[in-house]
Amino acid sequence: MTQAKVRKGEMSRARLLQAAASEFAAKGYHRTRVSDIVRQAGLTQAAFYLYFESKELLYQELMDRFFKKLWELSDAGRKVTPLKSHEVQSRLKENLLDLFRFFMEMPELTTIVLTQTEGEDLHRRLAGIVADNLRRNQEAGHVKANLSVEVTAESIVAMLYRLTIRYLLTGEKTAEQLADEAVALLAGGMLQS
């Protein structure tokens, strides 16, 4: 194949992935047919099967990419541990901003993952990753010693889920606004001391 043909093939493949993400988010996995995906992508059923063996395998590829990035972002608390204490809050904000920006780059997959997939397992796995980093950051003196890391991790995950669904995916707040407002609450709490 020529370079131009390879590039065209990659573009068609990317269009199918994008179209599928949008259809899955709108209708759910089971109600989405290959015909819906190709119509949305402006391609033919034959083109679909040139790039993907089945709807199942396309879905799996979308999810694998999404989760690879999600695990990386949920582990970002790791970057806080070696910092000096005055750098911690702005790093925490950067971490939230990276997460919210990733969700906004892939709003369809974010909707699927936060609302349609196996909620309890995902929530526990994310909270587990966050808890490990909180523990390290508690030992490093960044996170308050009197907090339960498990309860804090579960609370953070629940809060980020909800703020994403309520404000980010609805377009009511930008990633920057939301990261600012969430970090103010998380870092310093709500009561005037």
Next chain:
Amino acid sequence: MTQAKVRKGEMSRARLLQAAASEFAAKGYHRTRVSDIVRQAGLTQAAFYLYFESKELLYQELMDRFFKKLWELSDAGRKVTPLKSHEVQSRLKENLLDLFRFFMEMPELTTIVLTQTEGEDLHRRLAGIVADNLRRNQEAGHVKANLSVEVTAESIVAMLYRLTIRYLLTGEKTAEQLADEAVALLAGGMLQS
């Protein structure tokens, strides 16, 4: 009717309500039949229709009772406003404790409401009540002036939902433990200042 008969009737009615709550929580509203409820209550189908016109009306009664109390408890932030600042944190803890204790008194209905009913509407309504009280408490100088009351309210509701499902209903933590741990995070945040 004699007093004894009235009392017996009230007990049967209460047993049916309790049995129904437990069946609804386990199977969902639609898959629960009147025959499941009476079997669980150790009563007859005829007894059921002595006290309730239908499964629908029994369910409505359970929900009305539950929500009456839930609105009252979600509005408890109101009690904080007139306090002196050193009393605020312990009142906040009492409020969370009242809420968690109520959930533990009615674990079946709590499960139904937090996981099976119209999630988005309920979440928004609860967050609205909490936001109103946060606004008053911000004006009173109890809640930090730099916080978004809407984001804080949504975060609080999401966190309390999750901690209830994850730790309280599973029996992993008592209402007291959870109120202590949640208030430490909410009041003062997670970062060492």
